[in-house]
Amino acid sequence: MDRWQAMRIFARVAETESFAEAARHMHMSAPAVTRAVAALEDLIGARLFVRTTRSVKLTEAGIRYFDDCRRILADIAEAEAAAGGSYATPTGTLAITASALFGQIYVLPIVTEFLNTYPAMHARTLFIDRPVNIVEEGMDVAVRIGHLRDSGFAAIRVGTVRHVICGSPQYLETHGVPAVPADLKSHRIAASTSAWASPEWRFADDHRVTIDPVLQCNTNEAAISLARAGWGLTRVLHYQIGSALLAGELKIVLSDYEEPPMPIHILHPQGRNAPAKVRAFVDMAAARLRGNRLLN
Known part of the structure; x- marks a missing residue:
């Protein structure tokens, strides 16, 4: 047997979780x-699956062996890729x-620029507002906003983002510019529940204001x-209003009271053994994000 x-297989x-589906994927009977x-x-001396007429599930031994198999197969694929030159191109x-x-x-x-630069490459994106398990969901690279836990992944800091309060010049001219966080209580607020679900808005030096938004929106947009x-006024991450700031459509208020900015990192799990596609994209993405003045 070819181990x-x-x-x-x-x-x-x-x-x-299917013998038939695995056979189709691998072009086998x-x-x-x-x-x-x-x-x-038989070789291992343990049952790897519990089989019924409706399902195929890993046993406890199978779960452990599956973890080891994925690691071993990934190491083999990495060795083959290195020998075949994909670590160079x-x-x-x-x-x-x-x-x-x-x-x-x-x-x-950046993704489209990368594909234009390397026409033989393909890409897929997962842009979503939920935690993504990079390894389990098959991601090569992640761009993360916020302070990182120690994951063991390679991490490159490429910028920062701020929580900001903003309004249009017309609104601020009519209703006045808040001078301190407490002034927000006299302003009309549109709150984004996806970005800032808590009614308590926090500021530097432990300033806190409980907001009673006139309108709650489920999207930042x-x-x-x-x-x-x-x-009215709203609070979002400043990168989300970059184009509006540059166009003069929005102005940031209370900037002296902002909390410290959050870092932006590019993550990838392969570290120094990353293949050329990851290294090339990370280099390009780091240069582009670091060069964006809205993120620094």
Whole structure:
């Protein structure tokens, strides 16, 4: 039995939770997949799956073996890629994740520039406002806003973002510019629940104001559009209003009371062993984000 091939078959069955689906993915017959897994179980001396007529689930031993298989198969793929030269030339598909609006505004242009620079490359993006498990969801690179936990991933700091309060020049001319955080109580507020769910807005030097928003919006874009239209003030991350600031459509207020900015990092799990596609993209993304004056 080809041990490496059997491990690949086992891993695909574990991923798909189906012998038939694994067979289709690997262009094999279902009986051949079943025999390979059975031979592997005999060799190991443990059951790897619990099989019923409706499901295929890993046993406790299977879960442990699956983790080891993924690591071993990844090491083999890495060795083959290095020998084949993909560590010298970007090839394959690159998967990038970031928060939804940041990804759309700042990361996507870098992705398209990367694809234009390396025509043989493909890419997929996951721009979403939820925690993404980089390894489990198959991401090569992540752009993260906020302070990082110690994950063991390579991390490159490329900028900062601030929580800011903003309004249109017309609104501020009509209703006045708040001088201290407490002045917000006399202003009309459109709050974005996706960006700042708490009614308590915090500022530097432990200033805190409990906000009673006239309107709560479930997206940042909606709250920003109201502020641009002169309807009221809102609080967002400053990168989200970059174009409006440059166009003079919005102004930031209470900047002297802002909390310390949050860092932006580019993460990737491979570290120094990253293939060329990751290294090339990270280098390009770091240069572009560091060069963006709205993020620094």
